[in-house]
Every structure is written in structure tokens, then in C-alpha cells.
């Protein structure tokens with residue numbers, strides 16, 4: 322049954338060689354479209370050019386700098402081929418990892434597709450991640466090549482990316498830095514290591530044969546946070562992944578080929594991979610790529626773009642909508658948003674009142690909101706309304722039902738199915754083509770993290786409820802990860818960074834609800850010795866977090882306490898800290914080893 326379905330979905334792509342078998346192997350290592358051969362850049366570009374869509378606009382780029390550009394599928398073809406040839410000339414080979422540390426500029430898309438064209442594996446690192454995060458990822462993949470730009474622009478501020486790359490490259494395996502000069506500002510150039518992007522493509526051939534990739538060959542690695550301090554390199558396949566994102570895109574948004582599509586995610590996240598680059602370009606749509614924030618230079622930025630390009634499908638996040646609500650709905654007035662046909666939401670559950678606002682003020686009560694639940698690991702949408710549901714079938718705040726042939730269930734601690742209305746763990750009982758191939762270089766961790774908590778099930782790490790009508794309601798993470806503004810970040814990552822401070826003995830992260838970001842965190846810190854200079858230590862900690870992780874990891878508050886609440890086996894109970902901060906009942910403390918800690922923490926919070 323499922324093989325037949327997926328075989329039909331896979332046939333929507335252009336394969337160089339058809340597969341011998343739709344699926345083979347055992348969970349969690351099921352292989353899809355075995356023996357089939359294809360190329361991701363061919364799907365996104367060549368195919369459309371061959372089918373007469375060459376003159377169609379593939380991409381409109383809008384930057385907060387005021388620049389805007391457009392590229393047809395022919396243009397894309399030229400750029401991708403030139404860069405792919407250039408990379409090959411530099412020595413990049415099939416299977417090599419190429420790191421991309423880039424702003425939201427058109428070259429980011431050319432780079433992703435060029436790397437895929439020659440059978441190399443892209444690893445995009447979010448451009449707001451710090452030098453240390455970049456370095457750790459380079460070390461994990463052993464990459465020799467990195468593509469970057471001189472500066473990234475955000476809310477009027479230019480950050481020197483090249484400087485960060487130089488720091489990281491100096492301490493890692495990086496041999497070549499391909500540099501896009503987007504400004505006239507000076508940056509340091511090392512003639513041995515650095516190659517200007519323009520120089521590279523000006524000397525390269527106009528056509529580069531797309532590598533024939535076996536369906537299970539890796540297409541990319543993308544790091545995501547987990548329960549330990551070390552981010553996991555989630556690996557995605559070529560054939561299974563592309564089939565899955567293509568299929569889910571159409572199921573959720575309908576046929577967008579003749580429309581204008583806009584997903585606001587950054588290419589540094591999985592949404593940026595699946596639904597900014599691959600699915601839209603495979604579909605042959607015209608998309609918007611926006612460099613900038615929704616509230617810069619003012620909070621009407623997004624509405625201006627929707628009006629200017631007559632966007633039909635607009636896919637964004639609850640955290641951004643909450644920010645725009647707070648800034649006032651007067652920023653919407655006077656804009657013609659009537660081109661919108663469907664809205665989308667991703668990153669966390671969308672609060673019902675935020676849903677209503679989005680529905681009424683942006684969608685003018687005529688656009689369904691497609692709330693898509695999925696994860697870096699799942700490749701594409703898992704639980705999501707289908708376009709054909711229309712508005713009537715939606716319940717604000719619920720991602721509705723699992724997609725075709727996704728067997729999602731809510732189970733208890735022992736993996737037994739729970740009755741409707743009971744909160745439990747969200748698991749997936751079957752396999753699907755978009756599922757990750759595993760964690761880069763660490764199968765053991767992959768099996769332990771996702772496949773060992775419940776026998777034979779994929780453990781998603783989320784709590785959820787299924788209501789009596791079968792609707793799924795996602796209730797947040799069940800593991801030690803936070804979701805800040807739709808971005809996953811591990812408590813252990815933060816704590817490990819904090820204890821690098823020589824004054825800090827122990828640290829714990831406590832999650833707290835936040836009106837805009839959804840979740841925020843406070844830090845509880847135990848010092849090695851009493852100090853008069855806690856303000857200095859606070860500043861140090863904030864700086865360390867910025868250096869070790871990036872701007873995302875900024876604590877709302879830092880508290881210095883005598884000790885942390887722990888179990889008898891020494892495990893920190895972060896839940897108690899969160900409850901204390903929110904003045905909630907802290908429940909049963911019988912497992913607590915050091916009840917005395919609580920009084921001190923309470924008084925510090927006060």
C-alpha cells in the first residue's frame with residue numbers, strides 16, 4: 322500500500338534511472354527507491370528549462386538594503402552550472418562536505434544547488450550562529466570547503482561573516498574559502514586560502530554535467546540540538562527526501578506552480594532547505610527570497626512585499642506573527658493582501674488567538690491556515706492540514722491530522738496507545754521517505770535518541786494529545802530542548818557553555834513562557850566561591866553564550882543561587898526551577914535530594 326503510494330509520488334520527479342525497489346531494509350534504516358538515480362539541482366532547474374519554463378521568474382530577491390533582483394529559471398541554470406563547474410575546478414568531489422555560512426542572498430540558493438549538482442553534501446550553518454558553533458560543525462564534518470559572504474545584514478547592522486569564517490577556518494580542516502563580496506567594505510583576504518566567488522565563476526565552464534546520485538546518497542547535513550551539548554548532524558538522502566518534500570508541499574499548499582510563493586524561513590533551518598529551496602523550485606513556482614526582519618525598516622515590510630509581488634502562498638512562524646501583532650495592526654492598513662490564497666505556520670504550535678489574528682487580518686477570513694508539524698529529522702511535513710480541507714475542517718491551534726501513510730500515535734511511558742484526550746508522547750510507527758538517514762558519523766546516537774525509547778517507533782521528542790475527532794494538538798517538547806522563537810536549542814548546550822566560566826560551578830536552564838518568542842529561558846548559576854562581582858560575571862556569561870552558541874542563546878534573567886534542585890542520583894530537576902519562576906506548584910518533592918535548595922532559590926527569585 323505505502324510502496325504504491327510512494328512510487329507514484331516519486332514518479333513526479335525526473336529520474337535518470339528508475340529504481341529497482343521502492344523500499345528495502347529494516348527500520349530505522351529503510352532505503353527508498355533503491356537503485357534509482359537522480360540529481361537535486363536537475364529537479365529544481367534543468368527540468369524546468371527543458372520544459373520551456375526558462376523565461377519564467379524563479380526567484381525575486383528583496384533585501385532590507387533596498388536592493389531587489391529577479392532571476393529566471395534560465396538565470397538560475399547559468400549561475401548554478403557556473404558555480405558547480407567552479408567548485409569542481411577547485412577540487413570539490415562527490416561526497417565532499419561543503420559548508421555554507423551565508424546570508425539570505427540569491428547566491429545562497431545557487432550554492433546549495435551547485436553543491437548538489439556535483440554530488441557534494443551541503444552543510445548550511447545559520448549565519449547568526451557564532452564562530453564556535455561554526456567551528457564545531459566544521460570539525461564534525463571535516464569539511465575542506467566553505468562558501469561565505471563578506472557581511473550579513475540584519476536590521477541595518479552589518480556583521481563581518483568573513484572574520485568569523487577566518488577564525489573558524491584557522492582551527493579546522495578548511496582549505497578553501499569561497500567569498501562573495503556583496504559590499505565595498507574591506508575584509509582580510511588570504512591569497513592562498515580565499516577565492517572570490519566572482520573570479521571562480523568567471524573562469525568556469527557554462528555547463529556542468531549533473532552527477533547521477535543514487536537515491537540514498539546524502540544530499541545534505543543540517544545540525545540540530547538534542548539532549549546533549551553536542552548538536553546532531555542530521556543527514557538527508559537525495560531521492561527519498563526530494564520525493565517527500567515535493568509530495569508534502571503539494572498536499573499542504575496545492576498547486577503553486579503558477580503562483581507566487583513565499584516562505585520567510587532562513588536557509589539556515591530545515592524549513593529553509595525543504596520549503597524555501599527544494600520543494601518550491603521543484604514545483605516550478607516563482608518564489609520570494611527576503612533578506613531582513615519583518616519589523617525592519619518598519620513593521621509593514623512583509624505586507625509591502627506581499628502587495629508588490631501579489632503573493633498567493635505565505636508560510637511563516639507564530640513567533641513572527643506575535644511580534645507583528647504586538648507592534649500593532651495599523652501597520653497592515655492600506656495594504657492590498659487580496660492575492661493571498663493560503664497561509665502557513667511552522668516552528669511551534671500556533672496559539673488560537675494568534676491563529677485568529679492571522680486568519681482575519683492577513684488572510685481576510687478567506688485563507689486556510691496550514692499549520693505544519695514536522696522536524697529537521699523528518700525532512701518534511703508530518704502532521705498538517707491538506708489544501709483540500711478548506712477552512713471549515715480546521716481547528717485553530719491544531720495541526721489537524723497526520724499526512725497520508727504517516728502512522729502517528731500518542732503513547733504512554735511504556736509505548737502503549739493512550740485513549741483520546743490524554744497527553745502522551747508523539748511517536749511515528751512507520752517509515753517514510755523523508756526520514757533522515759541518521760546522524761552524521763554516529764549511528765549509535767541516532768538509534769539511542771530516536772529508536773530506543775519505544776520499541777520499533779520513531780520518538781519525536783514532543784508531547785501531544787489527540788482529541789475525540791482525531792485532531793492532533795502538539796504540546797511542546799518532552800526532552801531537554803527549548804523552542805525559542807521556533808528554533809530548537811538544547812539546555813545542555815547552554816549549560817555547557819556557561820560552566821566554561823571559571824567562576825561557575827554549576828548551571829541550569831529553566832524554561833519560561835514568553836509572549837513573543839513562545840519560550841525563553843532563565844539561568845540558575847552556582848558559583849565556585851561567593852563573589853561581590855556578580856554583575857561582571859553576568860556580562861561574562863552573556864558574552865560566552867554569544868561566542869559559544871550565538872545570539873539566540875541570550876538568557877532572559879540570570880540568578881545566582883547556593884545550589885540546584887537535584888534528584889538523589891544527582892540529576893538537576895529543571896522543571897522545579899521553571900515552576901518556581903512561574904509561581905506554580907512545584908509538586909511532589911520526595912525525589913529531591915536537597916530540599917533546602919528550594920528556600921534559597923525562592924528568595925533569590927523574589
Ligand code: WT7
Pocket residue numbers: 545590591592666667668669670671692693694695696697698720781782783795797798804807808809
Ligand atoms: C520541533 C522541531 C519543522 C521546522 C521548524 C523547526 C516544534 C515545529 C510545529 C508545529 C507544534 C511544532 C516541535 C518539533 N514544532 N512545528 N506546527 N506545531 N510544534 O524544526 O528545529 O527540527 O524543531 O519544533 O516541537 O519537535 P526543528
